[in-house]
Amino acid sequence: MKYFVRVAGREILVEVDGERVTVGGRSYSAHLSRLPATPLRHLLADGRSLTLAVEAGAPGEWALSVRGTRVEAEVIDERTRHIRSLTAARAGSGPVQLKAPMPGLVVRVLVTEGQAVAAGQGLLVLEAMKMENELRASGPATVARVGVQPGQAVEKGQVLVEFGGAPLT
Amino acid sequence: MAPFQRVLVANRGEIALRVIRACHEEGLEAVAVYSDADRTSPHVRAADYAVALGAPAPGESYLRIDKLVAAAQATGAGAIHPGYGFLAERAAFAQAVVEAGLVFIGPPASAITAMGDKTEARRRMAEAKVPIVPGLTVPVTDPAVAARAAEEIGYPVLVKAAAGGGGKGMRVVREAKDLAGALETAASEARKAFGDPSVYLEKYIERPRHVEIQVLADHERTVHLGERECSVQRRHQKLVEEAPSVAVTPALRSAMGRAAVAAAEAVGYRSAGTCEFLLAADGAFYFLEMNTRIQVEHPVTELVYGVDLVREQLRIAQGRPMSLPQGPLTPRGWSLECRITSEDPANGCLPSTGRIEFLRAPSGPGVRWDGGFTAGNEVTLFYDSLLGKAIVWAPTRAEAIARMKVALGEMVLVGVATNQAFHLRLLDDPAFVAGQIDSQFLDRRTDLLEPPGDEGVLLDLAVAAALAEDEARTRRRPAVAANGVAAGSSAWLLAARREGLR
Numbered sequence: 001m002k003y004f005v006r007v008a009g010r011e012i013l014v015e016v017d018g019e020r021v022t023v024g025g026r027s028y029s030a031h032l033s034r035l036p037a038t039p040l041r042h043l044l045a046d047g048r049s050l051t052l053a054v055e056a057g058a059p060g061e062w063a064l065s066v067r068g069t070r071v072e073a074e075v076i077d078e079r080t081r082h083i084r085s086l087t088a089a090r091a092g093s094g095p096v097q098l099k100a101p102m103p104g105l106v107v108r109v110l111v112t113e114g115q116a117v118a119a120g121q122g123l124l125v126l127e128a129m130k131m132e133n134e135l136r137a138s139g140p141a142t143v144a145r146v147g148v149q150p151g152q153a154v155e156k157g158q159v160l161v162e163f164g165g166a167p168l169t
Numbered sequence: 170m171a172p173f174q175r176v177l178v179a180n181r182g183e184i185a186l187r188v189i190r191a192c193h194e195e196g197l198e199a200v201a202v203y204s205d206a207d208r209t210s211p212h213v214r215a216a217d218y219a220v221a222l223g224a225p226a227p228g229e230s231y232l233r234i235d236k237l238v239a240a241a242q243a244t245g246a247g248a249i250h251p252g253y254g255f256l257a258e259r260a261a262f263a264q265a266v267v268e269a270g271l272v273f274i275g276p277p278a279s280a281i282t283a284m285g286d287k288t289e290a291r292r293r294m295a296e297a298k299v300p301i302v303p304g305l306t307v308p309v310t311d312p313a314v315a316a317r318a319a320e321e322i323g324y325p326v327l328v329k330a331a332a333g334g335g336g337k338g339m340r341v342v343r344e345a346k347d348l349a350g351a352l353e354t355a356a357s358e359a360r361k362a363f364g365d366p367s368v369y370l371e372k373y374i375e376r377p378r379h380v381e382i383q384v385l386a387d388h389e390r391t392v393h394l395g396e397r398e399c400s401v402q403r404r405h406q407k408l409v410e411e412a413p414s415v416a417v418t419p420a421l422r423s424a425m426g427r428a429a430v431a432a433a434e435a436v437g438y439r440s441a442g443t444c445e446f447l448l449a450a451d452g453a454f455y456f457l458e459m460n461t462r463i464q465v466e467h468p469v470t471e472l473v474y475g476v477d478l479v480r481e482q483l484r485i486a487q488g489r490p491m492s493l494p495q496g497p498l499t500p501r502g503w504s505l506e507c508r509i510t511s512e513d514p515a516n517g518c519l520p521s522t523g524r525i526e527f528l529r530a531p532s533g534p535g536v537r538w539d540g541g542f543t544a545g546n547e548v549t550l551f552y553d554s555l556l557g558k559a560i561v562w563a564p565t566r567a568e569a570i571a572r573m574k575v576a577l578g579e580m581v582l583v584g585v586a587t588n589q590a591f592h593l594r595l596l597d598d599p600a601f602v603a604g605q606i607d608s609q610f611l612d613r614r615t616d617l618l619e620p621p622g623d624e625g626v627l628l629d630l631a632v633a634a635a636l637a638e639d640e641a642r643t644r645r646r647p648a649v650a651a652n653g654v655a656a657g658s659s660a661w662l663l664a665a666r667r668e669g670l671r
Binding site for chain 2: 001003005007008010012014016021023024030031032038039040041043045048050051052053054055056059060062064065066067068069070071073075101102103104128131133134135136
């Protein structure tokens, strides 16, 4: 079975055939064991021993962490990937949103509607746990709408800023 | 007969558990307090008695002096230990405890007050001959007056807004010719930012190290227990502390130690306290402030001096002398502490919340874990982000770093994001390993806060994800039993389908 693993902005092809995998042009034995009563699994890959935490999300979505580094992975098969490539033209053109990563209080809004922002530019400051946290743009974009104002309390996942216009690269 | 047999611990998290352990070792009983958010926290379970305080917000629970004093009286506790944070440095709390006829495990309220007012503390320290950052104590506007003062202080100088904060209205001046211009821009910035154009002059300390001295005072003597270096900090939040410091020689240690003891004696200090200093590259040191409480990073001192500071606090509060030998004390080996917080550097250091699903705390020879959470506990936004402290001891600094890498490599915490990976990167960084750190280290080295891109690990993670997905799909697909009937499916349902096909 061929799986396409989307992780850390990359797509990695992993072919699974029983206890053999082929990845990056190399083929070797790999086995993932559950560790009972824990969210951990143990990977033996090409003789390497690695303990990781594996959390299941929606079907095909996985969060894996090792030594405190956590990545989210999406695993799809060839058929799903093909269907997605056909519909890709439609996807991705909708509004891109900045959502509150945690509940908190909006302290300052640093951008206005219609403003062009660069990657890494501060968008707004959210206070939580007595700390001020600046939320920054992940890529160049134009601010289409600011959904909150200073002094407003927001819930986790609430839309703070919507972007449009220039594509996010 | 000791003045108290039972101690109320007015705190939560790792420090509450730490104090409860010390009480038990001293043969004392411990009373925990908790907010609604902490009902099943380890400190509540470790205590002999526990009292509910109220709603999770600190203002409704851990900051309520009235409720804490009432809880102590209701449970027959004769003393209150404040831990750190919350009410630990509020003179009013220490005062209220004493007025209620209880023992406050810490300094007298008068010492907290004296050190709490920063200007007053500076004046008293200057009187006690404790070095402070040289500078003017009154605002300056006349460029000629400023120029004379700057010559006296010595360049570089810092022009600082009186109303100050956040770097606004602040200018570093390296030469006399730039002073007048800097005064003008700083005053104008200060007027815009704070509505007050007053500026001060102060000596600018380049790339200072943050070095602090632990002091301990009983009713007869005040001693120092050497230094801790806490230069690795982000936005004034310390992340890594060590004892001793690579920058401190035995001669400097005794000079700083003498200054710290003088500072403590000047305010009539008792119990454990810490004097924070800026240490300049030339070995000059300047008093910043005194923290009148046990500190988060106290364990590194405990490990190199072989002392239990919280037990000493309990002894002193009982009116007994400290157990330390007379004469100068010498640190042995090296100790390192990494603060594990629920702040995720890979996500802009935003606090992460959620339920801790699994925790494997660091362990092994020379490894200590001071934690306040176990699996099943919720990490909320109500309190500090500190989850626990990994502390190691080894004969040398290099061995302590190696040991910490092993300890943090083995640590597993699932459920909330932490700064574990940041610490592992830092411990591998050549500048950190060489001890080339100062309090602006992390401001320059933001790369250490970035998520890593290790190709080999990424491929292994991809393989693990593919294998996990493959296994999940195999289980989702109904297994077919030998008789041809899908396992887990009802025979009635199959019969009905067959009917439908007919």
